[in-house]
Amino acid sequence: MINTALKPYNKKVDVNNSFSVYYLDNKEVKSTFAEDVKKGLTAENKYLLPKYFYDNEGSLLFEKICETEEYYVTRTEASILKKYSIDIAKYNHNKHLLVELGSGSSVKTRYIIDALKENSRNLHYVPIDVSDIMISSSKQLVSKIKGLQISGIIAEYEEGIECVSHLFNEPKLIIFLGSSIGNFDLFHAEQFIRYISTKMNYGDSLLVGFDMVKDINVLNAAYNDKEGITAAFNLNLLNRINKELDGNFNLDNFEHLSFFNTEKKRIEMHLVSKTDQCVSINGIREVIKFKKREKIHTENSHKFTPEMIAEIAAYSNLHYSKYWTDEKNYFNLCLFTKM
Ligand SMILES: C[S@@+](CC[C@H](N)C(=O)[O-])C[C@H]1O[C@@H](n2cnc3c(N)ncnc32)[C@H](O)[C@@H]1O
Incomplete structure (x- = not known):
């Protein structure tokens, strides 16, 4: 079924009475995986974009990272949501539309959905x-929660x-969890939140999870778990290139590198070539040369201070209404409102 509010190249599929999926296939203006890989691997300082981590295998590996002892991020944010979702719902008592950016498994979202459902029997959840x-x-979620309507994008x-x-005009709460905002540097985080604010109506709210600057040992351990799951997640990018772009990366010839860059307040993830080597990627008609110890930069995960959060709010013209945190102040969940 085609919705008239959608552009012709997009489509809506009804999975069942409670759940529809919108596919936005914006290939005309967006670069493709092949184009981005070509651009990144032929650049002087090689890089790959972190959004490409999340093929099926990558999404499963991310879920496993969340369960590791060292990755405090998910556990801490979940503990704040468990404790304060009712309070968050009080600030959003008039909202029947919940939109989530980068929803992933939606596990933590369950706390917010349950709390909002106390006020609204007909909650509409829109994961993107x-x-x-x-x-x-x-x-x-729809099989477990009675009366929940989901329109996934x-x-x-x-x-x-x-x-x-x-598509939807009612008052909304937008959530952006998991400190995915940290994939942007401060300048781009400000631009991004400002852009989101232009899609908000007066009274709409935005709840963002920020991972805070903390002890460097805690940070380094979180991205270098003992079981090597983060390493597998990082290396899976090369697997994805092999599968989707007919590449011949030998994963044994690369290693995971992750460290906290104190000056830039960010965890950096790289893949390091263990040897001089050439890799062919037929799908982009390139042979990529690597020198021994040459790196591919795969992700930044910026950590925040209260001052940086206040700066983001000021730039986006949103009112910084309230924040919730954990006992160690490892993580902040901040609520911004359009006024
Ligand atoms: C770090 S995971 C966080 C998942 C979940 N929100 C959580 O807190 O556990 C990031 C999620 O955002 C999605 N994602 C990454 N980049 C994206 C982008 N540019 N647009 C939409 N989704 C994106 C990924 O597929 C993944 O599910």
């Missing part, structure tokens, strides 16, 4: 994600929220 993991998690954040602003 580039990964199909959103479809399986949404199917589970397979798209990048910006296109997804733009689509929401066309």
Whole structure:
């Protein structure tokens, strides 16, 4: 079924009475995986974009990272949501529309959904994600939560929220969890939140999870778990290139490197070539040369201070209403409102 608010190249599929999926296929203006890989691997300082971590295998590996002893991020944010979701819902008592950017497995979202449902029997949840993991998690949610309506959007954040602003007009709470905001540096985080704010109506709220600057040993351990799951997640990017772009990366010839860059307040993830080598990627018609110890930069995960959060709020013209944190102040969940 085609919705008239959608552009012709997009489509809506009704999975069942309670769950529909919108596919936004914006290939005309968005670069493809092949184009981005070519650009990143032929650059002087090689890089790959972190949004490409999340194929099926990558999404499953991310879920496993969340369960590792060292990755405090998910556990801490979940503990704040468990404790304060009722309070968060009080600030959003008039909202029947919950939109989530980068929803993934939606596990932590359950706390917010349950709390909002206390005020609203007909809650409408709109998860936006580039990964199909959103479809399986949404199917589970609708089967478990009576009266929940889900309209999932397979798209990048910006296109997804733009689509929401066309399709749904009721007051909304937008959530952006997991400190995914940390994938942007401060300048781009400000630009991103400002863009999101342009898609908000007066009274709409935005709840963002920020991972805070903390003890460097805690940070380094979180991205270098003993079981090597983060390493496998990072290396899976090369696997994805092999599978989707007919590449011949030998994963044994690369290693995971992750460390906290104190000056830039960010965890950096890289893949390091263990040897001089050439890799062919037929799908982009390139042979990529690597020198021994040469790096591919795969992700930044910026950590925040209260001053940085206040700066983001000021730039976006949103009112910084309230924040919730844990005992160690490892993580802040901040609520911004359009006024
Ligand atoms: C770090 S995970 C966080 C998942 C979940 N929100 C959580 O807190 O556990 C990031 C999620 O955002 C999605 N994602 C990454 N980049 C994206 C983008 N540019 N647009 C939409 N989704 C994106 C990924 O597929 C993944 O599910």
